[in-house]
Amino acid sequence: MPKLVEINVHHITRVEGHGNIAIRATDGKIDKVEWQVPEAPRFFEAMVRGRRWEDIQTIVSRICGICSVAHSLAAIKAIEDAMDIVVSPQTEKLRMLTLYGEFIESHVLHIGYLVAPDLLGVQSVVPLVASHPDLVKLVVRLHRLGNTMMEVLGGRRTHPLTLCPGGFKRLPGQGELRALQEQLTAALPDLQVLADAVYSVKEKLPAFERDTEYVALVDRGTYTFYNGNIGSSDTTNTVAVQKFKQVANEYIVPQSTAKWAKWHRASYMVGALARFHLNAEHLYPTAAELARYFGVTRGCCNPYMNTVVQLVETVHSVEHSLELVASLLAEGITPETPRVTAKAGWGAGAVEAPRGILFHSYAFDDNGVCTGANLTIPTNQNHANMQKDLEALVPTIITRPEAEVRQLVEMLIRAYDPCISCSTHYLNIEFV
Amino acid sequence: MGNILPITPILPMHESAIRNPQSAIPREPPILIIGLGNPLLSDEGIGVALVNALAASYADNPAVECLDMGTGGMAVLHVLPGRHKALFLDCTLMGEAPGTLRRFTPAEVRARQSTSRCSLHEGNLLELLALAGELQTLPAEIVIFGIEPLTLESGLSLSQPLQQRFEDYMSAIRGEVKERE
DSSP states (O other): OOOEEEEEEEEEOSTTOEEEEEEEEETTEEEEEEEEOOOOOOHHHHHHTTOBHHHHHHHHTTSOSSSHHHHHHHHHHHHHHHTTOOOOHHHHHHHHHHHHHHHHHHHHHIIIIIIHHHHHTOSSSHHHHHHSHHHHHHHHHHHHHHHHHHHHHHSSSSSOSSEETTEESSOOOHHHHHHHHHHHHHHHHHHHHHHHHHHHTGGGSOOOOOOOOBEEEEBTTBOOSSSSEEEETTEEEEEOGGGGGGTSEEEEETTEEEEEEESSSSOOBOSHHHHHHHHGGGSOHHHHHHHHHHTOOTTOOOGGGHHHHHHHHHHHHHHHHHHHHHHHHHHOOOOOOOOOOOOSEEEEEEEEETTEEEEEEEEEOTTSBEEEEEEEOHHHHHHHHHHHHHHHHHHHHTTSOHHHHHHHHHHHHHHHOOOOTTOSOSEEEEEO | OOOOOOHHHHSOOSGGGSOOTTOSSOSSOSEEEEEESOTTBGGGGHHHHHHHHHHHHTTTOTTEEEEEEETOGGGGGGGOTTOSEEEEEEEEEOSSOTTOEEEEOGGGEEESOOOOSSOTTOOOHHHHHHHHHHTTOOOSEEEEEEEOOSOOSSBSSOOHHHHHTHHHHHHHHHHHHHHHO
């Protein structure tokens, strides 16, 4: 009797659909490997139509509670591009700090809550409270740092209130920045402890490699998350953000209603590993040292190492944040009032969200009312690459026990940390 | 189609909504009201709409803090320590008629779905509260007000059943707070 292996890994997206990995193999021969995912909601593009430019950030900040700052800043940069608004260096520094808060929070959560259980052989972070109490408290502490940065700079722990075209609605005080400086300084030894913990189990990260195109922002001389053009590992040429549709070439595949994206190859990857691939030489010193410690070098094409690079980026975020805070304290915060003169136009903005490069574009009429929008999120750009990774990985592991195959493909999804916007936020309960 | 709530109540644009570091209100008032959910998905935004409407009522009350945590998920962990009571306001599928409000504690329910741990975007309040319990940062009293939705489709407005009962929800929550004050 032929041995049939059938594995389905569900992750819950919206009420009407599930994302799924479907694997079927007979006697070790693969019949099907499919990453099936429904279209991420495009309703927010319709939702901003007819709204004034002042309301755009408010709406898009609600798309996602994890990437709220990134969506806000991509939208704001697009509006500023459309209306020819230039912001001050102070605003850019404060925006970077806000974004770093989000990076620190998102990356630490991913490493500590999603990946650590895999590496430590448990089903969730909850049992780790008993088995690794100091480590869990450290993760919570680092997570809190990112959240506090967003509260101080963004005016709220999530869905920021202060970010707007032209600048900030409220500026942080010197006392707040000094308090952040202390917490950031304390974070570096915490991150070393976390790094040592991950290093001690790094052999649990599968050794899988697939030559991949990587796409991220590039800005000469910096490990950029905010400024720059669109770069690819497949070419030294870069593309202006306004031409992002030349990069994210969407196409339809039968197995998913979500469109896939390609540029120079059939797929590309965005996110931490992509940023590292394009900008590694610009990491701040402690972050660069951590990359060397883990043996991660430019050219690494193991998607499971995305998590290690997130740890490296977290250290970089803390280092650069300390530099920014010191600069702001030394110069003092200058009172500034955002000034925008609405006009007709079209603009595009891009930032690196924790999961990868994020594009927003908007068109406005003479009254500053939005007449059209286009949002291209990191996870949508990663779908095709996830499929290609699975096609390469599964044949090499299919003869292993089913539970192990399931674990490895789930870990692959987790490494990408897909952004399932607007999913499962409501409670779904029964009374006992 | 219900009235479209203007942006302002969903996300107050005025200065007082932004945490004021000079505020005389103590950092951790004993009673915390947290609104959860996504106001871009119609009734999924009921928790956020309620907490923003309640915020004005308690602006000068040093014992009560209202927080719009939206879809901030795990960030809830950081606002729980030091509180005596936390009230969560959230859209909840309970198998009831749309608009039904039920008050319950975590011990009285179980989740009908668990997260796959594939993404930080999967949220489960009960799992988060279990983690807070393990970390010993849970307030002594946790109450959840769940409201059954009619629709979770994209939209900035609440459905008619929820709009009609909005003041009833506010009264119930105020009553719960008053008991503890």
